[in-house]
Amino acid sequence: MMMMMMMKVLAWVLHLLPVWMMSSSSAAADFSVRFGNALPSLSRPANSSQIFYGIMFDAGSTGTRIHVYTFIQRDPDGLPVLDNEMFQSMKPGLSAYADVPEIAGHTVRQLLRVAKKTVPPVEWKRTPVVFRATAGLRLLPPAKAHALLEEVQDVFDESPFYVPADSVSIMNGTSEGILAWITVNFLTGRLDRSSQKTVGILDLGGGSTQITFLPKSKKTVESAPSDYIARFHMFNSTYELYTHSYLGNGIKAARLAALGALGSDGLERKVFRSSCLPKKHTSDFSFGGVTYHVSGVTDGVTGFRTCYQEMLKVVKGVIKQPHELKDSATFYAFSYYFDHAVEAGLIDESRGGAVKIRDFRKRAKQVCNRPSERSQVNHFLCMDLTYIICLLKDGFGFKESTVLQLTKKVRNVETSWALGAAINHFQKFRIH
Structure with missing residues (x-):
């Protein structure tokens, strides 16, 4: 009986999720990672088969986050739903420990405590734990990135959770964008068969940005x-997504590019x-x-106009403009788009909101030309807001009248790629 229940749960997951048919291109062809063929068998109480869990680590350039998802099947003949997400993060990102990788292991070990408190012990051996690193580790020399991953793997191997094959890896940028698209459209109900419209996503991290x-x-x-x-194929439909990740065009990397600091040597002597x-x-x-040592210019012109020319160099000739980005299209923007909109007073942190791109420009001018209390708290706010304008308008080609939905959560779930990755992960399992 228990096995039949689990087969129903997994059958629904397989029905819900795509059997990926990626294009032959190297960047887009392999965002679906194979994790193994079977969950380990475990004797469980009869009613516990109604609930299953997933643990996803998102190791970004500025922080490491853990997402513990709870899926529940309230009715044996009904469909399971995402019931809850437990989320916690730690700063800085693991790339900051490139020379002391053992600290990265300590960070992951601390975050795993969240999973132990969230997932009942009887479920630990059946709950998969997966770690995906993004731009922070992609920017590191391969040997240093590998050392960090090995530390994480050691922590996973000593944990009580199920560790699938390839559970620890660096995820490519294309996967990051696609999985975030799945997350947002899943949470907003647009992956339902009856839905005719989907939404686009804009993700601005520290090291990379995705559209x-x-x-x-x-x-x-x-x-x-x-x-x-x-x-890829999903819900008896074939989707053809425009998606790309620009490594080096995240908000923090863009600062360094504008300053001319990337790849520079003798950093201890340079300002x-x-x-x-x-x-x-x-x-x-x-x-x-x-x-890096940074400062303002003591001589010369400052303000929005000159700052704009500095930041424009970071996107011109780098960011491609898709043929279509019309006002009628709906885009959700998150990560640093959201954080800086909150910091600039454009939206409320608890509710998010709709912001026109011209609103970013107006506030950037105010912060750059008439430094306020906000710029005193974050001296980079002028630079960051100006970069966002350059990226959206001169980079991707959005009109200033375009409205973006800025959000951190949808249905109380983080709008990151992690949920899409967890969902995609579950489809790989088979129970025999």
Whole structure:
């Protein structure tokens, strides 16, 4: 009886989730990771088969997050739903420990305590734990990234949870964008068969940024580079997504690119100056385990106009403009888009909200030209808001009248790629 119940649960998951048919391009072809063929068998109480769990680690460039998802089947003949998400994060990102990888293991071990408190002990041996690193580790030398992953693997192997094959790895940027698209459209009910519209997503991390949407125009698909298009089958429909991840165009990496600090040597002796910073400002800025000395310009023009020209160099010739990005399209924007909109007073942190791109421009001008209390708290706010404008308008080609839905959570669940990855992960399991 218990096995039949689990077969029903897993049958629903397999029905809900795509059997991925990715394009042949190297960037888009393999975002689905194979984890193994079977969950370990375990004697369980009869009623516990109604609930199953998943643990997903998101190791970003600025922090490491754990998501513990609870799926529940209230009716044996009904459909399971996402019942709850337990979320916690720690800063800085694991890339900051590139020279002391054992600290990365300690960070993951601490976050696993959240999973132990959330998942009942009787479920531990059947609950998969998966770790995916993003831009922070993608930017590291391979040997240092591998050392960090080995530390995480050791922590997983000593944990009481089920550790699938390939449970610890670096995820490519294309996967990050696609899985975030699945998360948002799943949470907003747009993956239902009856739904005719999907929403696009914009994700701005510390090291990279992603754009993913379902094109309405064939010309968008035909004119895009082949590795910008990902095809897969879901709900008896074939989706063709426009998706790309720009490594080095996250908000923190963009700061360094504008300052001319990326790849520079002799950092202990150099000071990197920007017209985006207050004239008298000097400070140290750390990213990826490296510290940079920065300051404003003491001579010369400062303010929004000069700052804009600095940030424009980071996106011009780098970010491609899709053929279509019309006002009628709905895009959800999160991560640093959300955080800086809150910091700039454009939205309420608890509720999020709709913001026009021109609202970012207006606030950037205010912060850059007339430094306020906000810029005193974050001296990079002028630079960051200006970069967001350059990225959206001059990079992706959005109109200033375009409205973005800024959100951190949908239905009380984090709007990251992690849920999409957890869902995709469950479809890989078979019970015999």
